[in-house]
Amino acid sequence: MSQSQNASRAKALRRPRPTTADPPLLGYAVSLLFHGALVAAVIIGFRHTFDVAPETHAVPVDLVTVTDRTNVRAEAPPVPKPVKPIVTPPANEPPPLPQFQEAEPSPDITAPKFKVRPETKKEQTQDFAALLNKLTKDVKVPPKNAKAGPRTITGIGAMNGMTADLADALKSQIYRCWSPPVGAPNANDLVVDFDLQLNPDGTVASLRPSSGTAMAVAGNSYTRAAAEAARRATYQCQPYKLPGDRYAQWRDVSPLRFDPRELMGQ
Amino acid sequence: MKKLFAVLAVAAALGALCNPALAALQVDVTNANPQPLPIAIPDFVAAGPGDAQSGANIAGVVRADLERSGLFKPIDPKAFVDHIANINTVPTFANWRVINAQGLVAGDVVMQPDGQLRADFRLWDVYGESQMTGQQITASPGDWRRIAHKISDAIYERVTGEKGYFDTRIVFIAESGPATKRAKRLAVMDEDGANPNFLTNGYMVLTPRFNPTAQMIAYMSYIGAKPRVYLFDLETGRQEMLGNFPNMTFSPRFSPDGNKVALSLENGGNSDIFVMDLRSRAITRLTTDPAIDTAPSFSPDGRQIVFESDRGGSQQIYMMNADGSNQHRISFSQGRNGTPVWSPRGDMIAFTKVDQSRIDIGVMRTDGSGERIISSGWEDEGPTWAPNGRVLMFTRTLEGGRGAQIWSVDVTGRNERRVLTPGNASDPAWSPLIQ
Numbered sequence: 001m002s003q004s005q006n007a008s009r010a011k012a013l014r015r016p017r018p019t020t021a022d023p024p025l026l027g028y029a030v031s032l033l034f035h036g037a038l039v040a041a042v043i044i045g046f047r048h049t050f051d052v053a054p055e056t057h058a059v060p061v062d063l064v065t066v067t068d069r070t071n072v073r074a075e076a077p078p079v080p081k082p083v084k085p086i087v088t089p090p091a092n093e094p095p096p097l098p099q100f101q102e103a104e105p106s107p108d109i110t111a112p113k114f115k116v117r118p119e120t121k122k123e124q125t126q127d128f129a130a131l132l133n134k135l136t137k138d139v140k141v142p143p144k145n146a147k148a149g150p151r152t153i154t155g156i157g158a159m160n161g162m163t164a165d166l167a168d169a170l171k172s173q174i175y176r177c178w179s180p181p182v183g184a185p186n187a188n189d190l191v192v193d194f195d196l197q198l199n200p201d202g203t204v205a206s207l208r209p210s211s212g213t214a215m216a217v218a219g220n221s222y223t224r225a226a227a228e229a230a231r232r233a234t235y236q237c238q239p240y241k242l243p244g245d246r247y248a249q250w251r252d253v254s255p256l257r258f259d260p261r262e263l264m265g266q
Numbered sequence: 267m268k269k270l271f272a273v274l275a276v277a278a279a280l281g282a283l284c285n286p287a288l289a290a291l292q293v294d295v296t297n298a299n300p301q302p303l304p305i306a307i308p309d310f311v312a313a314g315p316g317d318a319q320s321g322a323n324i325a326g327v328v329r330a331d332l333e334r335s336g337l338f339k340p341i342d343p344k345a346f347v348d349h350i351a352n353i354n355t356v357p358t359f360a361n362w363r364v365i366n367a368q369g370l371v372a373g374d375v376v377m378q379p380d381g382q383l384r385a386d387f388r389l390w391d392v393y394g395e396s397q398m399t400g401q402q403i404t405a406s407p408g409d410w411r412r413i414a415h416k417i418s419d420a421i422y423e424r425v426t427g428e429k430g431y432f433d434t435r436i437v438f439i440a441e442s443g444p445a446t447k448r449a450k451r452l453a454v455m456d457e458d459g460a461n462p463n464f465l466t467n468g469y470m471v472l473t474p475r476f477n478p479t480a481q482m483i484a485y486m487s488y489i490g491a492k493p494r495v496y497l498f499d500l501e502t503g504r505q506e507m508l509g510n511f512p513n514m515t516f517s518p519r520f521s522p523d524g525n526k527v528a529l530s531l532e533n534g535g536n537s538d539i540f541v542m543d544l545r546s547r548a549i550t551r552l553t554t555d556p557a558i559d560t561a562p563s564f565s566p567d568g569r570q571i572v573f574e575s576d577r578g579g580s581q582q583i584y585m586m587n588a589d590g591s592n593q594h595r596i597s598f599s600q601g602r603n604g605t606p607v608w609s610p611r612g613d614m615i616a617f618t619k620v621d622q623s624r625i626d627i628g629v630m631r632t633d634g635s636g637e638r639i640i641s642s643g644w645e646d647e648g649p650t651w652a653p654n655g656r657v658l659m660f661t662r663t664l665e666g667g668r669g670a671q672i673w674s675v676d677v678t679g680r681n682e683r684r685v686l687t688p689g690n691a692s693d694p695a696w697s698p699l700i701q
Contacts, residue, residue, distance in 0.1 A: 028269070035273045167293045175297040181426050182300060182678055183656045185613040195290075225427035228391070230295075232368055235393040252290035262296050 166242060166250045173240050178233035180260040181225040187264045189216070190226040193255035194234070200247050202239035207231060210255055230258040302339040303425060305332065305369035306362055308350050309343070310385060313376035320410060321375045324385055327414035328371065328421070331432045331458065335422060335657070336681030341367055353388055359395050367392050371421065383407045385414075389421050399424040411460055412700070419699070431652035432457060435697040436659065437474045437483050438672060440464065441690040448669075450692075452485060452498070457652075457696070459686030465498060466505075473648075473693055477520040480697040484508065484518035484527055495529050509542055509549065521564050521588075528552075528562035528571060539573055541588075552590035561605050564588070565632075566612045572596075572632075574604040583617055583634070596634035603628070605648055610698075611655025614677065618647040627660050629677060640679040653698045659685060661692040 184190055193210040209217065209227055216223040234256070242250050307329050310321035332338035348361035353372040362370050373387035388400040401420050403413050412433055419430025440453040440462075452471045455462040465483070472493075474485035483498045495508040495515040509515065514532035521528065525544055530537045537558040541550045553559040557577035564571055568588060575584045575595075581604040583597035597603040601621030608615055612632075619628045619639065627641040627649045645663040652658065655677070662673045669690035675682040685694070 028272075031269065032272055163291055167291055170291070170293050171295050171297070174293075174295050176299050178295060178298040179300045179303065180298050181428075183426065183428060183676065185611060185655075221423070221427035223427075225425060228394075228425070232393055236368070250291050253293050254290035255292060257292075257294045259294060259296050260298055263298050 163249050166246065169242055170240060170250065170253065174233055174237050177237035178229065178258065180229050180258065180263070181222060182260060182264055184222040184226075186222070187261045189220050189222045190264075191257065191259045191261065192216075192223065192227045192230050193257050194230065194253075196234065196253040196256045198240065198242075198251055198253070200244060202241060204235060204238050207234055207256075226258065226260070233258075302333075302337055303368055304339045304341055304366050305371065305421075306341045306346060306365065306367040307332075307343075307371040308346060310387070311350055311353060311372075311374035313374060317375050317377055320377070320383065320407075321373070324375060324410060324414040324417070325371075325373065327411055327458070328418050331415060331418035332421065334458065334683070336676055336683075337422070337426060338369075341365055353386060357390060359390070359392050362390075362392050369398075369421075369425065371417075373417070377407070378404070381407070383410055383413065385417065387417050387420075389424060411456065415456075415458075428656055429654040429699070431654045431657060431696075431699070433700050434653060435476075435480060435700065436672075436685070436694050437476055437485075437697070438687065438694040439471055439474065439692050440688060441669060441692060452483070453688070453691075454483075454500070455687070462688050465500075465503075473517055473695075475519050475695045476697040478522060478524040478698055480700055482520075482524075484520060484529075486516040486518065495527070497527075509547070517560050517562065519563055522566055522568045528564065530560040530562070539571070539590075550590075552586065553593065555593075559584075563606055563608045563615075565608050566610055570608075572606040572608055572615055574606060581620075583615070583630075585632075596632075597630070597637075598634065599637055607649055607651060608632075609651050609655040609677075610653050613655065616649035616651060616658055618649065627658065627675070629658075638679065640675055640677065641673070641682065643673070646673070648693060650694050650696045652696050659694040659696060661694065663692075 180190055182190075192213045194213070195206075195208050195210060197205040197207075199205045213223070213227060217227050307325050309318075309325045312318040312321045329340040333340050345365050347364060348358060350357065350372040353374050357370060357372065359370075368391075370390040370392055371387055372390065373385060375383065375385045378384050382404050383406065384402065384404045386400070386402045389398045390396070391398050399420060401417070403416050405413050415433035418432040422428070422430040422432070434457045435454055436457055437452070437454050439450045441448050441450055443449045450471050452465040452474055453462055454465060466487075470488035472486045474483050476483055481500050483500065485496055485498065486493050487496050488494075489496075493514045493516050494511075495518045497506045497508055498504070499506075508518065508527060508529070511531055516530050516532070518527050518529040520526070521541075526541050527544060528539060528541045531540050536556050537560050538551060538553045538555070539559050539562045541552060542548070543550075552562075552571070553573075553575070555575065555577045557575055558581075559573055559575045559577070561574040562571050563573070570585060571588055572583060572585050574581055576582070577584075578595060581602040582595055583603050583606045584593055584595050586593040596615075597617070599619075601619050603617050603619050606615050606617045609629075614629050615632055616627060616629050619626050625645045625647055626639045626643075627646045628637055628639045630637040640658070641660060641662075643662045644665050646660050647663075649658045649660045657674055657676055659672055659674045661670050663670045670692040672685040672687055672691045672694045673682060674685050685691075
């Protein structure tokens, strides 16, 4: 070997070498944290994309054909107003691209010792699908004593203006059985909320008062009377006739609110 | 690649958490169909052979009470497919659901060895399949109707949230004789029309009112051709003139604690409101206006008095503190408004409205707002409240000189019906719940 080669090898030997024994754990943690924060920011920023449009009641519409003759006279053609000529701004010179400096060739670093197995595309999708399945199974466990039907996740379409007709259909079937205690002095005491779960055949699987209603019932005899009247109404008017193919949209009703204030003129 | 999986796992977990398909349907029921509650009340089970009639009687009165309130619909016992043999066993709810009962009353009655009659009952929620309330009531056999009324009160209170009113009495003026020579006698009866009792004979009597213990009645009478306020003690039968005033006294009403009577004193065409302390017999004058001030009624806390005055030009309703201060008008609607009565619940005032040719019963809030007419007859006047502030009675005069009757109506204006009296009747006043 020449003397210069020896010298350079010695030089290389003296230079500090990066260790290859431990993977950088801190690096993983920080990376995961920042990626998680990015995902959270995206979710928070786009949260309202999936929101429901304000509920609109189905309004019956009459189609009326307008006759050939109308009383509307054609307006006079608009007088053309002088329009400012569009001035095209001078084309801007694109800013000069930054000049990249050629980096100095890195020193002779030997590649890290762990192996990278280039995975095939098929393996990638299989693993990912298995991961998703595992997650969706754990997400919500239905209550043990509910005999509710299977849940199908329909994605974005579950909560939007399309469910207003379902709410109206349920309202129109429950109200006939509801006899609120209208003689109470304070109508605000009579507003009660429930969480209702329905079976696919429209019968009641479970009916529970909301926590706010349960607390109010304990302290006020009028609220208790109102809650009991609402329970009786819900049980008496079952089974509810709702479209079976949209069961996922009406399986859970929360809140099912009974509000007699309008009825009492308050 | 492992790093990629970790990131995707986090993203997928967060994404699944905000899956919008988990959101529920929101329903707001604001329309209703108020119907009386269908309730099954079989005859009470008899513990011994002699108790069967009591069991049937008590159940019959409970059915009648609840039906009369307009909030319950007792199912005809002939429609029952099951019966109660023992009130301590849980009923087969399906057999009561099938006749559309939502409530079920199971009761039994027994004559105890000490000579007292005892009744037990349970109120069952047929849909919820649970007991709502249960009680045991004992009384002397002659008071069996009171046992039934107390059971009705317990059922009413448990279902509506409001106190009942069935164990009460009504004092009123019983009329007899032709229109030209009507004899009016003071009478007392149960709220359902049973047990009528005449207290006076031959004197012209008006505006009787109970005191809070229902042991005394104050009323106005024309003994000696000059109207005077008298107190009648129901227990001793003693009658006593209230105060010795030279002129007319009328429109008496007890304070909620029973210690005072507010009344009107007339002096040279001017009427003013005074309060007399029943213990010391001291008299305090509350109004000094030259107009006619009358018909005082205390608030349930005894701190305020609502009354009628024509100081503004026509009869209207005014309010003042119990010491006479802060007199101010609260009725501003058209027509003349008088005979105000404060509800025992404290939230409303009932009154008589005269508007052109109509005379009706109305209710308003204590500040004068929210006025509603709740009766619909030709001439309805002189309202009185049930102790729960929910039901009212009043005098309805029939057209054509056919005399007067007592009618009752719910504060919502519903369930207007005639109260059973021995003949024509007027000026009803409702007692508090009998202790």
